[in-house]
Amino acid sequence: MLRFQEIGGSLEATLSQGITKSLAERPSEFHLLPTASAWECLLCCWSDGVFLRELAHRFWKLSLQIIARYCTWIEEVWEEKWLSESSPFTNDTNLPPSEGTQSDRLLFLVYLHADIESFADKLKHFSAMTSTRLDGVSPQTCEKLYHSIEESKQQLSSRLPIVTQFILGEVSSQSLSQLRQVNDIPRLFRRTNRDIPTKPCPYVAAVLAPPLSFHKAYREVVGADQLQRWLTLIFSAITQQFYSSVNDVLTSVQKTEESLRRLKKVRDRLSTTTPSEGKGLGDDDKIRQQLVLDVQNFCEGVESVDVKKDDVDKLLELLNLVEAARSKSDLPKL
Structure with missing residues (x-):
């Protein structure tokens, strides 16, 4: 139980920091810290020293909850207010040049879209990552577990069109x-x-x-x-x-x-003079x-x-x- 609380608490602490502190430190697989944290927590569930074979079902459930919480965070940041002045987000030297025309919000949305795509792509390989941890589990049960991850991946990917609309706007x-x-x-x-x-x-x-x-x-x-x-x-x-x-x-x-x-x-018609011709x-x-x-x-x-x-x-x-x-x-x- 303590392991679950530590993993969930670590993710929640990152998600609660606010948008302006969400830029991931380089080098990173992701642009945003919340995305990187969610993926790290997901890997932690199945890592040596954390995963327990007898609690496999609990770690699988926690994995689904991590993905679901990340999806919820994506929806939450859509509603967040952006400060137009002195934003630490665009003051970072690692950001691409905005040339004064691109807003902090736009930069964040582009990074968010890229992160969602990367996260969803990594979930395609989740079954291979966890297969060695599920030795002895029946094929039928494994199929159901992998199907649940696929559903979570689809839920995550379903956010992409909405992020796109925000970017276009x-x-x-x-x-x-x-x-x-x-x-x-x-x-x-x-x-x-x-x-x-x-x-x-x-x-x-x-x-x-x-x-x-x-x-x-x-x-x-x-x-x-x-x-x-x-x-x-x-x-x-x-x-x-x-x-x-x-x-x-x-x-x-x-x-x-x-x-x-x-x-x-x-x-x-009313004039007695000859109608004038157009000039140029x-x-x-x-x-x-x-x-x-x-x-x-x-x-x-x-x-x-x-x-x-x-x-x-x-x-x-x-x-x-x-x-x-x-x-x-x-x-x-x-």
Whole structure:
């Protein structure tokens, strides 16, 4: 009984330290101390000097409880508050560069995702680790025991999609807030006599910065395939909102253009002078041109991290949207 209390107490002490003290010391198989502690406690149950053959069933139960407690801790940290100032978590010199754009919470979530995957992968070999301790146990009983570990592994892995959603939200939310500037584009050109735009607006770089920085900061932490999946989902969330904003602007421009055209016809009918010819590109065409430049630059940013534009939701539709708007105007192709 004392052994069980020592193992359980050791894990609980680690889990209760809080997120900011959860970074594992290097070198370690895991990024987070709670993960490393849970795995060490699991190994301790079956180690020489601790494991007792006559209490095998009790040690197996404790193993399942350790995994279950780790799963519960994962859910608990989702609700924890994060302090934005003077966090010891990101002050650690072993952390990848965040370049001021990645939050403490994002860093923790990426590490948590990596740890869950590693922990679950190690559980695949748990039966081989414990087989020598279960000599004399019937095959039927062993099968049930190993099945219980497999169920625990599945419970642990089921946390991964939720952690992924938190990661995507942390990155994409920084970009989505910048997309409000799309609605300001008409004001840049209406009755301002500005030249025809030749470069994208600064907001595009601001939209791209979080996912591009995320790619740079964490490409050494997670596998290339996982990072590409995350980036594809992040860009999809951004592009969906980008499409909606651009579509709203183009719809508004078209309505304004039609209204001005009707007003011009009325004025021309009432005027005794010859109707004036249009001089150069109008404000609406400049707005369309700016949107084309912005969307093309955004697409280039997506492809710069090897994400295929075909895989990003709404990106092809967004490109077609601005190209179609330009084809109906007097704008030349870029």
